Amino acid sequence: MVPAPSATVADLIARAERGFAAAKLRRDGLDQRRKAAIDGVAHALRPTSMDPAIPARRLLFLDLEGPEPLAAVVLGDPDTATHLTWQVSGAGIRPGTAMWGSAREAGELLLAQRAAGAERPAVIAWLGYPAPGLLRAVFNRAARGAVERLAHDIRRIGVLLPDDVHTGIEAHSYGATLAAHALARLAAEEVPTGSRRTRIDTFATTGSAGIPAGLLADPRTLGVPVDRRFEAVATRDHLARWGRVLSGRTAVAGLPFAVEGHPASGLHTVTGHNTSRYVPGTVPAEYGYRDPGTLSLHNLARILNGTTPAFT
Template sequence: MAADHDDRWRAAMLRAMAGPERRFLSFDGRDGGRAVEVFGDLPAAEKIAVLVPGSDTSFDKYGLLRGGALRLQQVLGERSAVVAWLGYRTPTLVSLSALTPGRADEAAPALRAFVRELGAAKPAVRISLLCHSYGSVVCGRAAPGLDVDRLILTGSPGLTVEHAAGLRTRAAVWAGRASGDWVARVPRALLAGLGFGADPVSPGFGARLFAAGDGGHSDYLKAGSLPLENIARIISGQDPLEARRAA
């Protein structure tokens, strides 16, 4: 269908996704695309990370999500799996929908259901949610009562709560933001109904902080980077590296 509409880029992405080596738990090519893809050995995994992407993520830009998931799983190593969860209609970056929790409210029930199904299938495995940018808003809306061990926030504009305790989760909440990430300049409250509240890396929010380097908004899972190493350590139950020690 994409080829018939002369959308060659989308057609190429879809053909790549149809490769025999790819493993999808769900797939829907309509309306920008929805997919849940597994990287690593899910049946044998002893640690699982569910990666929830942010704004402007669709099949047209799926390579960015896939690349990050692949790199994270490689650092985590054997007996690990990363699940790239593109299970919602992400907002476009420059839009009112990117400044309100509406899309996150739509997405939260599906994320909650998926994590519960994953937990039921792998009851002895610790699950971490890795939430980037607007994906952290989705995770914040899904968090209450969700049985995960760690909630890791990168490049987050906020979670619509003023303190980590407001998430009502037993998970350890971690947050990191790179010094070059533009999300630091996003206003916390613009007008009534816009913005996402407290900054997750502010001392008053109550999250555990990890060093995230000096990269940009899309660099948290960059190969060889400090944030990638620290995220993998947190998922593995280890303390993150200090910035000076890593250097």
């Protein structure tokens, strides 16, 4: 039976969660990777698994049919959102090992957007591709292979959103490479008469592994205004810089924004490549791009709210 067309994102979520309930019942008969993905999603969705300030997590999809399990988790309500952000992660980040952490990072971004003035933000932690390991991340093959899935998901959610919602992509590491390919795919699509083009208003990258120069040669290729593209690479993020050198991808994909901290405001400096590094009690403390209390997360929230970064 062909599923009925979805009228809301809530319909997609309800369908996904019915499928997840069925998947849990057959978990014991699956291979270890699929068991790990089910367990990772279950942990991310569990109400008591995170700080209670972070909104409830809902499942957008869990795909166990392909070579690698894929998943996405939603925080906030896209159907009534004022701001919707796709959070795309990089090398090695997969549902079986990182779904909880990815969903927590999405929750921290949502809270930061609220603090920066967004009325009803929603964030999607998207782990919808077989993220390559570090060695394979110097090639574009994984990004090109996953581009249709990300473009499809952005498209199918985009047609259900309110017309005035601000949409953004926040991509880290190799996720920036993939996101750029997906944006180019969406921008190049022919839109049938009477249909609405899928729109991404803002594109922000951190620790980017680089974007192919061919996608940046024409400012229209990505479909995002050039003054709404932002990027940051921390001074101590040597992995991102070596990734760009070895891959031959360009180092300039957007307006720079600050991640080096702002002591007067109590905002911390990013100290490496990871999205999350902070461990309470560690001396000296280390911070990732998406850690609470960093200038990076503060600026990402402002950027994804449609405004400009602070303390640049």
